Amino acid sequence: MKRVGILTSGGDAPGMNAAIRAVTRTAIYNGMEVIGFRRGYEGLLEGDVIPLSVSSVGGIVHRGGTMLRTARCERFTKPEGVREGLQRLKEYDMDALVVIGGDGSFRGAYELHKLGFPVVGIPGTIDNDIAGTDCTIGFDTACNTALQCIEKLRDTASSHERLFLVEVMGRNAGFLALEAAVAAGAEFALVPEVPFDMDVLCKKLHYAKERGKSHSLIIVAEGVMQASELQALLKDTGGYDARITVLGHIQRGGSPSSFDAVLASRLGGGAIDALVRGEFGVMVGRINGEIVTNPIQISWEQKKSLDAGMMALVEILGI
């Protein structure tokens, strides 16, 4: 194992830079050379490369985004694209590839692995929707960003005695919505994993009002519906006049929290440790505080479940 490639792929997430730094410096510590492919698999196919050194990854541990840039590469979802990628890796004399991203990015890595090329995945996405790790890189920071925004909205909601709907990201998962709802003390969390009934929601809102609640916050995961759709439904079903805020890509930016910077550093180091041990086709994760590896397919074959207790807690605490 002499030359290792690294790329970030899919949506950016705070902490990706810390992971790039950790992979690079741990690899160099182990006597390897490191090459960065820019713009994810797109850069691999186009030969957009940058050699990485101890100093070129300096001063990035605290920076949001990814210095290697990222992309969602349609071409790499096709067998021809993967074969072309393998060809490029051979041209660059690569011995292994470290992929930082979500399950879509890991599928591409898995295809390379099936063709016999050594890969290791590092889970980086604000969605936290990857089994094999308690937390993905960027999730904690995104939760904190959402929390800050929701706290500001609560000021206005309470001053005006209004109902606010806050749409958060998460794709098809409700981890971000649930975490932010509990942290912000929101009255309701609507997540894709738990079906909800509009009439019941309206009854609960009504009941809350009767008990003297002047304002309410509903956190809705984008995987459930758009906040604007929910706004219309609440108007039609319960006559509610709700204001909406879509947090959008603001949730992906910013410096990583201490938790994410540490997680990214540990997973980056863990990815190189896996390669040194000769473990290929795996993803690194952190489970109960330990750095572990699992077959990379776990990221889409196993569904990570939402904590039912947390869901119940929103109801109990939001009374």
Ligand code: F6P
């Ligand atoms: O996977 C991260 C994520 O931010 C999701 O939460 C969201 O659905 C999606 O990416 C948005 O993707 P894009 O930035 O390509 O619009």
